[in-house]
Amino acid sequence: MxxxxxxxxxxxxxxxxxxxxxxxxxxxxxxxxxxxxxxxxxxxxxxxxxxxxxxxxxxxxxxxxxxxxxxxxxxxxxxxxxxxxxxxxxxxxxxxxxxxxxxxxxxxxxVRAEELERVRGEAEHRAEKRLLRILLQQAENSAGFDAEGDEGGSIRQRREKARANMLKLLRAGALDDRLIEIEVEKKRTPFFFGGPGGEQLDLDMQSMFEKLLSSRSTQRREVTVAQAKDILIAQEAEALIDEDKVHPLAVxxxxxxxxxxxxxxxxxxxxxxxxxxxxxxxxxxxxxxxxxxxxxxxxxxxxxxxxxxxxxxxxxxxxxxxxxxxxxxxxxxxxxxxLDDLTKDDFIRVLTEPKHSLIKQYQALLAIEGLELIFAEGAVEAIAESAYYVNQTTQNIGARRLYAVMEHLLEEVSFDVPDKLTGKVIIDRPFVQARLGEIIKDEDLSRFIL
Known part of the structure; x- marks a missing residue:
């Protein structure tokens, strides 16, 4: 810690x-x-x-x-x-x-995540060796290599050269899109002791049933080299972890x-x-x-x-x-x-100051579609005023009110991007008042109560 x-x-x-x-x-x-x-x-x-x-x-x-x-x-x-x-x-x-x-x-x-990170280097090394072996076998099957009667060791030399070249290509990522077949382990549990009363089941008995009913099998899957690399690294990392060490550390x-x-x-x-x-x-x-x-x-x-x-x-x-x-x-x-009730000034800070504030989130989301969302001076204050007003006149749900207010404010913008809106959109106080004015007028405010 x-x-x-x-x-x-x-x-x-x-x-x-x-x-x-x-x-x-x-x-x-x-x-x-x-x-x-x-x-x-x-x-x-x-x-x-x-x-x-x-x-x-x-x-x-x-x-x-x-x-x-x-x-x-x-x-x-x-x-x-x-x-x-x-x-x-x-x-x-x-x-x-x-x-x-x-x-x-x-x-x-x-703890398992920490252990996986600790053994990742060795897992990557082992996975690379397995992957290289699969790729070489695939290449040999295509070329029809036969080591029997290899006088002078020419085929072995060719294999060593092929291995070195293949390893170079593998590490450079040049083979990432090639399709290969690998063995993938499946673990299936036919029954699950959950639901009401499941927690009351004796833990030793539950563990015994899980061991009896769980079965492991493998299947061959065709995947890309890049996918196979991730699968094999995960398999090797799992094999390197000592569960007898993980459990006491977790407790x-x-x-x-x-x-x-x-x-x-x-x-x-x-x-x-x-x-x-x-x-x-x-x-x-x-x-x-x-x-x-x-x-x-x-x-x-x-x-x-x-x-x-x-x-x-x-x-x-x-x-x-x-x-x-x-x-x-x-x-x-x-x-x-x-803990204090949030004021209008707090809402302004909530909208702008946190590392991943709500305004920054909306700006980042719409930037994915190529739209630059700009909040002009006074806009944030107007949003905060509306959220604070709704909290005061209905159920006070704190900062969560900002989610409903922001979603309503930017509903049309979010819908029109990218079909009708591109480039830049400026959110100013008049825009906020026009979009959120009905919050002030609507007496039951049912659309804005979460």
């Missing part, structure tokens, strides 16, 4: 998320504390628990994005789950331990660097005025408590301790308040941060 300082973490988050400095500081400190904990003596290290975070704020202000970007920035396995998922099918709901199983699966994916990564984002936690409080009995919501809290508190979860990759996994919970808390959570669960989220 990169040893980024809190200031560096916040600076990276600032590239993608506008405002919310309190939330950014909280997660930056939490991540840095993980690095600090790893430097402690083993006996003290085991005693230092993560300080879980509760984010309170309306939808669309950056709660999920902060957690997601944080995980990507640190290379940590990440899981986002809505707490309401555990109440959808009644009191039993989903098995809350499935959160940790999914986290470990993500950790396995990350360790999940235990010490995993991030679980529990969204909509306000909707499982007894104070939330939603449908369904309070006992169901309180039951979910009781089920979540041991996982957040620290327990051992059995997965197909081994036992996973949850003591040092960072849990970030989030909710709007419109109809309830954090104190409506069970006291025991409240105590497991000692850090509380409030």
């Amino acid at each position: 990169p040893s980024l300082t809190p200031h560096q973490i916040v600076a990276e988050l600032d590239k993608y998320i506008i405002g919310q400095s309190a939330a950014k500081r909280a997660v930056a400190i939490a991540i840095r504390n993980r690095y600090r904990r790893q430097q402690l003596p083993p006996d003290m290290r085991s005693e230092v628990a993560p300080k879980n975070i509760l984010m309170v704020g309306p939808t669309g202000v950056g709660k999920t994005e902060i957690a997601r970007r944080l995980a990507k920035l640190t290379g940590a396995p990440f899981v986002k789950v809505e707490a309401t998922k555990f109440t959808e099918v009644g009191y039993v709901g989903r098995d809350v331990e499935s959160i940790i199983r999914e986290l470990v699966e993500n950790a396995v994916f990350l 360790e990564l999940a235990e010490n660097a995993g991030i679980v984002f529990l969204d909509e936690i306000d909707k499982i409080t007894s104070g939330h005025g939603g449908e369904g009995p309070d006992v169901s919501r309180e039951g979910v809290q009781r089920d979540l408590l041991p996982v957040v508190e620290g327990t051992t979860v059995k997965t197909r990759y081994g036992q996973v301790r949850t003591d040092h996994i960072l849990f970030i919970a989030a909710g709007a808390f419109h109809r309830s308040k954090p104190s409506d959570l069970m006291p025991e669960l409240q105590g497991r989220f000692p850090i509380r941060v409030e």
Whole structure:
């Protein structure tokens, strides 16, 4: 895990998320504390628990994005789950331990990706040798070489020369379009133990059935040399990876660097005025408590301790308040941060400042069709004003409102490119007001509510 300082973490988050400095500081400190904990003596290290975070704020202000970007920035396995998922099918709901199983699966994916990158050089070397052997065999079959009775070794010499020439052409990419046949492995699993109740199936039994029902076979496929190169590299890389090494590393990564984002936690409080009995919501809290508190979860990759996994919970808390959570669960989220509603100025910044802002995305998309999209002075402000107005007069969905507004604003432009529009289009304030003026006039605003 990169040893980024809190200031560096916040600076990276600032590239993608506008405002919310309190939330950014909280997660930056939490991540840095993980690095600090790893430097402690083993006996003290085991005693230092993560300080879980509760984010309170309306939808669309950056709660999920902060957690997601944080995980990507640190290379940590990440899981986002809505707490309401555990109440959808009644009191039993989903098995809350499935959160940790999914986290470990993500950790396995990350570790395997690192291992694949580590062995890539050797895999490319092996794949090149296999590919060269196939190409030479194809050439020999066409030329009718016969080594029997080869007096003086002339055929062998010709083969060595052909091999050197073929290798040169292969590395230069001159053979990329040539068709060859290779063996491709198929793995098929006739049955899948998923769906309701699948997570409850004993993991050892499930693993046994998967091994019994999974079957491997190969088929010959005609592909280009360029395609064959990628397929053979992937096959060789898979063969070089030691799964017995990957799984323990993945478990360790999940235990010490995993991030679980529990969204909509306000909707499982007894104070939330939603449908369904309070006992169901309180039951979910009781089920979540041991996982957040620290327990051992059995997965197909081994036992996973949850003591040092960072849990970030989030909710709007419109109809309830954090104190409506069970006291025991409240105590497991000692850090509380409030995220602010987005203002018109925030919308202007959201549209322009992030690394891949919405305006930059539309400009890049239409540039593919040869259209230069220019936003004149005042246009961005007019877009922000419209989005802010709709949020204030209907349901406030934060920055997500900009998606609907921008799509409506550029609907005709996107439709007419490239058939009717080419060259350059300038978006100015009058253009924005003409296209979005009906938002102001339309009382129910049904077309603009996501």
